[in-house]
Amino acid sequence: MARTKLAAGNWKMNKTPAEAAALMKELAQKAGNAANDVLVCPPFVCLDAVLEAAKGTKIMVGAQNMYFEDKGAFTGEVAPGMLREMGVTHVIIGHSERREYFGETDETVNKKVLKAIEYGLCPVICCGETLAQRQDGITIEWIRMQIKKAMKDVTADQAKALVIAYEPIWAIGTGMTATNEQANEVCAAIRVLIVELYGADVANEIRILYGGSVNAGNSKDLFACSDIDGGLVGGASLKADDFTVIANS
Ligand code: PGA
Numbered sequence: 668m669a670r671t672k673l674a675a676g677n678w679k680m681n682k683t684p685a686e687a688a689a690l691m692k693e694l695a696q697k698a699g700n701a702a703n704d705v706l707v708c709p710p711f712v713c714l715d716a717v718l719e720a721a722k723g724t725k726i727m728v729g730a731q732n733m734y735f736e737d738k739g740a741f742t743g744e745v746a747p748g749m750l751r752e753m754g755v756t757h758v759i760i761g762h763s764e765r766r767e768y769f770g771e772t773d774e775t776v777n778k779k780v781l782k783a784i785e786y787g788l789c790p791v792i793c794c795g796e797t798l799a800q801r802q803d804g805i806t807i808e809w810i811r812m813q814i815k816k817a818m819k820d821v822t823a824d825q826a827k828a829l830v831i832a833y834e835p836i837w838a839i840g841t842g843m844t845a846t847n848e849q850a851n852e853v854c855a856a857i858r859v860l861i862v863e864l865y866g867a868d869v870a871n872e873i874r875i876l877y878g879g880s881v882n883a884g885n886s887k888d889l890f891a892c893s894d895i896d897g898g899l900v901g902g903a904s905l906k907a908d909d910f911t912v913i914a915n916s
Contacts, residue, residue: 672703672890673830673874673897674914675791676904677731677759680710687713691720693907699724701914703890703897706791707904708759711745718754729757729791732765735778747786757789759899761817763836773816780817784825791830791899792817793878794857798837806835807856814860823865827872831857832899838879840901844889850877851892858894883912890916 682690687709698705708729709717718728734744750758760783761776776792783790794813796806810833818826833853838845845853854875861870877889878899889895903909 670872670874670896672916673706673876674701674703674886674910674916675706675729675757675759675830675832675876675897675899676708676910677762677878677899677901678707678709678713678904679731679764679901681905682709682713684713684716688716688720690905690907691717691726694910695720695724695726697907697911698914699726701725701911703914703916705914706757708757708791714750714753714755727756728754729759729789730755731759731762733758733760733779733783733788735775735782737782747782747788751786751788755788757791757830758783759791759793759832761813762793763795763834763839767836773813776817777819780829781820784821789828789830791832791876793832793834793899795834795836795839795879801835801837806853810853810857811860814857815864818864823869826861826865827869830874830876832876832878833857834878834899840880842880844880844882844885845877847888847892850879850889851894854892854894854896881913883909886913886916 706727708731730750733747738746760779765771780790794810796809858870874896876897876899877895881898881900882903
């Protein structure tokens with residue numbers, strides 16, 4: 668079975684609710700019937716407006732983070748059940764910015780992955796190496812470790828439906844895209860790991876995205892690579908025309 672490509676937009680800390688609604692309305696018109704599966708992940712406070720504007724289109728809506736407890740005294744956090752009730756279907760977990768600025772660890776990533784699954788949310792698990800790690804030649808080893816820890820106690824059935832995003836940290840927001848070969852090599856290595864952990868069936872179904880300066884000019888070639896099943900897109904997802912090109916790549 669061929670895997671459907673997924674174009675996922677990570678809006679990061681951009682757009683007020685009114686701005687988000689306007690962008691989503693434009694996207695709904697332009698990318699509402701795109702060839703690829705399409706996901707947008709706005710800030711929490713914009714989810715309501717974006718979900719409303721996405722109605723009747725094929726565009727799915729995700730969150731950029733969540734907490735790993737059901738509810739309780741965790742000031743400032745958002746629980747998976749809250750997201751689920753709104754109609755959110757996906758949640759980005761372990762983005763490198765969260766790991767770098769907000770103390771996210773492989774352990775919290777794993778807890779969030781398991782909790783998201785428990786609530787029927789599809790985790791988009793992020794991994795990626797620094798430039799120093801790449802130069803030291805330990806990229807694959809590092810990524811394997813991150814994914815193994817993120818997916819601890821995830822069953823084969825659950826793993827099938829997951830999304831993994833390989834995002835080299837040196838390529839995020841820098842305009843320095845990994846070459847097609849570099850991106851595909853790591854995505855293929857992740858798939859080999861999934862074969863080892865869960866078998867070939869799961870590895871054939873799980874979607875592995877590339878992220879890091881994906882844009883309207885490079886998405887077609889990146890998505891044509893054997894092991895790249897789409898992209899997690901930051902900057903270019905904030906422009907409806909650019910993201911529409913990516914959604915059809
Ligand atoms: P970028 O961000 O496309 O702006 O490089 C990608 C990401 O961080 O998900």
